[in-house]
Amino acid sequence: MQHNKFEIVDEAIDVEQMRQKVMSRNAGALTLFIGTVREMTKSKKTLSLQYEAYAPMAVKMFEQIEQEILVKWPDVLLAITHRVGHLAISDIAVVIAVSSPHRKVAYEANEFAIERIKQIVPIWKKEYWEDGTAWIGDQLENIPYPQGKPKREEE
Amino acid sequence: MIEIFFFAHLQEVMGKQKLSAPLANQCVADVKKWLMIEYPLMSLAQVMSAVNEEFATDDTIVKEGDTIAFIPPISGG
Numbered sequence: 001m002q003h004n005k006f007e008i009v010d011e012a013i014d015v016e017q018m019r020q021k022v023m024s025r026n027a028g029a030l031t032l033f034i035g036t037v038r039e040m041t042k043s044k045k046t047l048s049l050q051y052e053a054y055a056p057m058a059v060k061m062f063e064q065i066e067q068e069i070l071v072k073w074p075d076v077l078l079a080i081t082h083r084v085g086h087l088a089i090s091d092i093a094v095v096i097a098v099s100s101p102h103r104k105v106a107y108e109a110n111e112f113a114i115e116r117i118k119q120i121v122p123i124w125k126k127e128y129w130e131d132g133t134a135w136i137g138d139q140l141e142n143i144p145y146p147q148g149k150p151k152r153e154e155e
Numbered sequence: 156m157i158e159i160f161f162f163a164h165l166q167e168v169m170g171k172q173k174l175s176a177p178l179a180n181q182c183v184a185d186v187k188k189w190l191m192i193e194y195p196l197m198s199l200a201q202v203m204s205a206v207n208e209e210f211a212t213d214d215t216i217v218k219e220g221d222t223i224a225f226i227p228p229i230s231g232g
Contacts, residue, residue, distance in 0.1 A: 035232055051231070052162060052163060052166075053231070054160065054162055054205070054208075054224055054226070056208050057205055057208040057209075057224065058231075060208050060209070082231060082232075093232070094231070094232055114232055117231055117232045118229070118230075118231065118232045119229075120210075120229075121229065121231050122162065122205070122224070122226050122229055122231075123229055123230070123231025123232075124162055124163035124227065124229060124230050124231070125230045125231070126163070135163040135164040135167075135227070135230070136230040137163070137227055137228030137229060137230045
């Protein structure tokens, strides 16, 4: 079975499989970032979420993030899977696996990856609340920038 | 013909994910203008676009057979 390093899936993400994708005899550290569905955002209660992706472009953007990481940290291995569809509270939405010879880079490259995902990867979430729904994404503060202009975001 | 993709709230406004339109050899800004005339509920002024799965600008030319996607502010992760 072929395990692609970068995927958009519509079923539960297997975290152990993500670890295996970046396992290497050169690795001395491996970080896994697991993004989960949060119930409370400030005082607003989320019942569930729906994620949607422009999948072929999202995979290309994951590959671009890998290229950016390899420029900064050449020894890193990276795998990213993002789930789409309807997710419940505490479900896993995204997993980023990074391995590297040393610990510091494994942490730094993993954080870099999630920051870039939030900037350039075409994925959208719709929140379902008790009193309504909305696609999230502030027109003024959360426009994706191809070159990665930093943006503010609660989290 | 070109193919036009819509996501998130834009898809709900359109009621469909994609549309074919005879807009080859026009720039992204012209495609936006055409859509906002044909579909007055569409608001595309601040929306990013991608041509053939690469981020584009308003002056990018869309050629015959190309795919253009409108990318509302993203919220993945």
